[in-house]
Amino acid sequence: MRYCTKCGAQNDDLAQFCSTCQGALGPVSGGYQPMQSVNQGPMIDWKTQGADKKLVAGICGILLGGFGVHKFILGYQTEGVIMLLVSLLSCGMLAIVMQVIGIVEGITYLTKSDEEFVRTYVEGRKGWF
Ligand SMILES: [Zn+2]
Secondary structure, three states, rough: EOOOOOOOOOOOOOEEEEOOOEEEOOOOOOOOOOOOHHHHHHHHHHHHHHHHHHHHHHHHHHEEEEEHHHHHHOHHHHHHHHHHHHHHOOOOOOOHHHHHHHHHHHHHHHHHHHHHHHHHHOOOOOOOO
């Protein structure tokens, strides 16, 4: 409990302004001081959330997409194995199809913003396209 120095009203321990006269109560003396978080805005560093994989996954999708390399980069083991096996087991005949998928996916990755990329492929775990 803190007492207002102006009007003497009782206020909550953490109150910064008097509830009666609205006067500033001054700093809390000797008690709990709430941490100031001035520098912590709402900005999120998407690179650290997985957007740093966007460029390499996109390029690998375009160049090596037929082997599912970009899937492995994103941690999609199952989808990567599927693309790899389809390419290999068809003796390369379907590798062209897988490569086209890889190119489309690679371009899709690169055209997304960092935030979209993280939300779709890191948080959303969207396996295809
Ligand atoms: Zn007061």
